[in-house]
Amino acid sequence: MMFWYDHDVSGWGWFGMSVGMVLFWALVITALVLVFRAANRPHDHTPTPTPTPTPTPTPPTPEQILGERFARGEINEEEYQRRLNALRPGPLAKS
Template sequence: MMFWYDHNVSGWGWFAMSASMILFWALIITAAVLLFRALNRPHEHTHAPAVPTPEQILGDRFARGEIDEEEYRRRLDALHTGPPRP
């Protein structure tokens, strides 16, 4: 029976044990939340961004007013038919 009443833990000892238990569970919960977020994040591609297609470049030039509709259609047809044949 002596063990239950005399284990030499003062008030500061109880405080240190309580604080360390709270810190322990806070670290476990934080690690679990960070792991959950990391696993559910959409994967980001690390390669270079996609190069725009010639049709997109041509459409951008038409949208900015650098070329008129006639030139846009002529160049778009040239893109789709391929290079001129000799």
């Protein structure tokens, strides 16, 4: 006689259901972890801080240029003193 209503699960059936349940929950937990990580990742569109402008160097004064030329030996001491007196304000010094 056939047992039409005998739907008992054999040993392999229990094993298959157990593995399937473990895989199902592993998949659900993995999906939740990936969604959580993606939500907490810093966005690629974060504004970058604007660099502070570098101060423009001030051009050297005529007296500094004259001192550099004297230091390099382009002019002698007499020429340096004469030109330095011409640059400085005040009464003209006679050489």
